[in-house]
Amino acid sequence: MSDAKKAVLEGGPDDLPQRIVAVDDPGQELKIPFRGGYEHFKSTARTRNTDDGRLPVYEWWERTELPG
Numbered sequence: 001m002s003d004a005k006k007a008v009l010e011g012g013p014d015d016l017p018q019r020i021v022a023v024d025d026p027g028q029e030l031k032i033p034f035r036g037g038y039e040h041f042k043s044t045a046r047t048r049n050t051d052d053g054r055l056p057v058y059e060w061w062e063r064t065e066l067p068g
Helices: none
Strands: 006-010 020-022 030-034 037-050 053-065
Touching: 006 030, 006 037
Parallel strands: 006 053
Antiparallel strands: 006 020, 030 037, 037 053
Protein backbone atom coordinates (compact mmCIF):
# COMPACT_ATOMS: atom_id res chain seq x y z
CA MET A 1 0.00 0.00 0.00
CA SER A 2 1.11 3.54 -0.69
CA ASP A 3 2.19 5.89 2.12
CA ALA A 4 -0.53 8.32 1.00
CA LYS A 5 -3.58 8.21 3.23
CA LYS A 6 -6.53 7.13 1.13
CA ALA A 7 -9.88 5.47 1.62
CA VAL A 8 -12.53 3.85 -0.53
CA LEU A 9 -16.09 5.22 -0.27
CA GLU A 10 -19.05 2.87 -0.12
CA GLY A 11 -22.69 3.91 -0.53
CA GLY A 12 -24.07 7.37 -1.10
CA PRO A 13 -24.92 8.79 -4.53
CA ASP A 14 -24.13 6.50 -7.46
CA ASP A 15 -22.64 9.41 -9.42
CA LEU A 16 -19.99 10.57 -6.93
CA PRO A 17 -17.01 11.54 -9.10
CA GLN A 18 -14.47 9.61 -6.99
CA ARG A 19 -14.69 6.48 -4.88
CA ILE A 20 -11.05 6.59 -3.73
CA VAL A 21 -10.28 9.79 -1.85
CA ALA A 22 -7.51 11.33 0.24
CA VAL A 23 -7.94 11.12 4.02
CA ASP A 24 -6.39 13.85 6.20
CA ASP A 25 -7.21 12.28 9.56
CA PRO A 26 -7.74 8.49 9.34
CA GLY A 27 -10.65 7.19 11.39
CA GLN A 28 -12.48 10.52 11.40
CA GLU A 29 -15.65 11.28 9.47
CA LEU A 30 -15.19 12.34 5.84
CA LYS A 31 -17.27 15.20 4.49
CA ILE A 32 -17.35 15.21 0.68
CA PRO A 33 -18.77 18.33 -1.05
CA PHE A 34 -21.30 17.29 -3.70
CA ARG A 35 -24.23 19.00 -5.42
CA GLY A 36 -24.72 21.91 -3.03
CA GLY A 37 -24.23 19.87 0.12
CA TYR A 38 -22.02 17.30 1.79
CA GLU A 39 -22.01 13.53 1.73
CA HIS A 40 -20.86 12.17 5.08
CA PHE A 41 -18.90 8.93 5.38
CA LYS A 42 -17.86 7.12 8.57
CA SER A 43 -14.86 4.87 9.00
CA THR A 44 -15.51 1.13 9.27
CA ALA A 45 -13.33 -1.75 10.44
CA ARG A 46 -13.34 -3.15 6.90
CA THR A 47 -10.73 -2.81 4.15
CA ARG A 48 -10.87 -3.47 0.42
CA ASN A 49 -8.25 -4.34 -2.19
CA THR A 50 -8.07 -1.63 -4.86
CA ASP A 51 -5.68 -0.58 -7.61
CA ASP A 52 -4.20 1.77 -4.97
CA GLY A 53 -3.60 -1.08 -2.51
CA ARG A 54 -5.58 -2.30 0.48
CA LEU A 55 -7.59 0.69 1.72
CA PRO A 56 -9.93 1.34 4.64
CA VAL A 57 -13.63 1.45 3.75
CA TYR A 58 -15.70 4.48 4.69
CA GLU A 59 -19.46 3.99 4.59
CA TRP A 60 -22.01 6.67 3.68
CA TRP A 61 -24.34 7.63 6.51
CA GLU A 62 -25.99 10.99 5.72
CA ARG A 63 -26.24 14.05 3.52
CA THR A 64 -26.43 17.64 4.65
CA GLU A 65 -27.50 20.58 2.49
CA LEU A 66 -25.73 23.93 2.36
CA PRO A 67 -28.01 26.84 3.24
CA GLY A 68 -28.92 28.83 0.24
